[in-house]
Amino acid sequence: MSKDYVDYMVEETRKILAIDSPSGYTREVADYVMEEYKKLGYEPQLTVKGGILVAIGGRDKENAVQLEAHIDTLGAMVAEIKSNGRLRVTAVGGMNANNAEAENCKVITRFNGNYEGTLQLINASIHVNDEYDGIKRSYDSVEVILDENVKTKKDTEKLGIMTGDFVCFDPRTTVTKSGYIKSRFLDDKLSVGILLGYAKYLKEENVTPERMIYQHITVFEEVGHGGAASIPEGVTEVISVDMGCVGEGLACDETQVSICAKDSHGPYHYDVVSGLIKAAKENNIDFAVDVYPHYGSDADVALTAGYDVRHGLIGAGVYASHGYERSHVDGVKNTFELLKAYLG
Known part of the structure; x- marks a missing residue:
C-alpha cells in the first residue's frame, strides 16, 4: 500500500517541480495544487497571500494540527x-x-x-x-x-x-533506477508532494485522525514570511514538513526522515520532538534527530508572528540544499510513515 502512495508522491513532485514558482511568482503552481486537492475530494481555499489552506479531516477541532510545506522556490x-x-x-x-x-x-x-x-x-x-x-x-x-x-x-x-x-x-529533475530523486527545488516541493500523498491516504483509506488536521501550502517561505498567517482557530500545533538537512556533522541521509530538535532560531517544542521520536521508534521508521546550523522554517515564523502553538519540523533527507539537491524515495516513504504514525 505504501508503495502506491510513494509513487503518487514522487509523480506529483515531478509535476510541481515542472511549474516555475520563485517566491512572488506562485499563482500557476498554486492553481495546480488547488486542483489536485479538489481531485482528491477536498475543498481547498486560496489565502489572501496566495497560499493554499485545506482541512483534511479529524475529530478534535480544539486541539488541531497544521502541517506546512512551501511551493515557492529560489x-x-x-x-x-x-x-x-x-x-x-x-x-x-x-x-x-x-x-x-x-x-x-x-x-x-x-x-x-x-x-x-x-x-x-x-x-x-x-x-x-x-x-x-x-x-x-x-x-x-x-x-x-x-x-x-x-x-x-x-x-x-x-x-x-x-x-x-x-x-x-531549470530544475533538471530526474529519478534514478536506484531511487534517488535529483532536482533543484526539492526544498520544498518534495514535501508538498508528500502532503498531497498523506491527504490522498486519509481519503482513500477512510482514516479519521483523532485531531483535526489542516495543511497549509505556503508561498513566501524562501523570503521569510510564509507561515506568518493563515492558522485557523483551534490549531495548537504547527509542524513544518520541509527538507531534512544532510551534511557533515549531521546524522541524517537521503533515505531517512529527519526530526529537527533545534535550528538557528532555537529548539523546537520538547513535547512535539519527543512525540515524533516515540512514533518513529514504535513503528520502526528509519529516522535521525539533528540540529540544523543554518535553517529557519514556517513553524518558526508562526511563533515569531505571535501564534501560541507548539512547533516541530520534519522532512525527507535532502543533500546539497539550495543547490542541485538529492533525496531518495525511501526518505519520502519514511516521512509519509512518520506522519501516519504521529497523527493517526
Missing part, C-alpha cells in the same frame, strides 16, 4: 538591462551565484511572454578570460545571456523585458 529577478542587452539580476531567496552559474533559465515578462537564457559568469570563455579561476562568484559577477539576438539595451527592451521580471532556473 530564483532571481531582473535588476538592470545592461548596455550590451544582457541582464544583471538579483537573487530571490538564498541561491548562491556560484551554484546557479551556467544554469539555463527563463525570463518571465509581465506582458510579453517568456524568454530563455543562461546565467553565466561575465566574460565566461575560459580561453579568453585570464582571471576566470580567481573571480569570486556573486550576482555582481554573473549575468543572464538571453537566447535572442540582442546587442543593446534597446534590443532587449523591445522584447518587453524590464526590471522586476522574474528569472526562473
Whole structure:
C-alpha cells in the first residue's frame, strides 16, 4: 500500500517541480495544487497571500494540527538591462551565484511572454578570460545571456523585458533506477508532494485522525514570511514538513526522515520532538534527530508572528540544499510513515 502512495508522491513532485514558482511568482503552481486537492475530494481555499489552506479531516477541532510545506522556490529577478542587452539580476531567496552559474533559465515578462537564457559568469570563455579561476562568484559577477539576438539595451527592451521580471532556473529533475530523486527545488516541493500523498491516504483509506488536521501550502517561505498567517482557530500545533538537512556533522541521509530538535532560531517544542521520536521508534521508521546550523522554517515564523502553538519540523533527507539537491524515495516513504504514525 505504501508503495502506491510513494509513487503518487514522487509523480506529483515531478509535476510541481515542472511549474516555475520563485517566491512572488506562485499563482500557476498554486492553481495546480488547488486542483489536485479538489481531485482528491477536498475543498481547498486560496489565502489572501496566495497560499493554499485545506482541512483534511479529524475529530478534535480544539486541539488541531497544521502541517506546512512551501511551493515557492529560489530564483532571481531582473535588476538592470545592461548596455550590451544582457541582464544583471538579483537573487530571490538564498541561491548562491556560484551554484546557479551556467544554469539555463527563463525570463518571465509581465506582458510579453517568456524568454530563455543562461546565467553565466561575465566574460565566461575560459580561453579568453585570464582571471576566470580567481573571480569570486556573486550576482555582481554573473549575468543572464538571453537566447535572442540582442546587442543593446534597446534590443532587449523591445522584447518587453524590464526590471522586476522574474528569472526562473531549470530544475533538471530526474529519478534514478536506484531511487534517488535529483532536482533543484526539492526544498520544498518534495514535501508538498508528500502532503498531497498523506491527504490522498486519509481519503482513500477512510482514516479519521483523532485531531483535526489542516495543511497549509505556503508561498513566501524562501523570503521569510510564509507561515506568518493563515492558522485557523483551534490549531495548537504547527509542524513544518520541509527538507531534512544532510551534511557533515549531521546524522541524517537521503533515505531517512529527519526530526529537527533545534535550528538557528532555537529548539523546537520538547513535547512535539519527543512525540515524533516515540512514533518513529514504535513503528520502526528509519529516522535521525539533528540540529540544523543554518535553517529557519514556517513553524518558526508562526511563533515569531505571535501564534501560541507548539512547533516541530520534519522532512525527507535532502543533500546539497539550495543547490542541485538529492533525496531518495525511501526518505519520502519514511516521512509519509512518520506522519501516519504521529497523527493517526
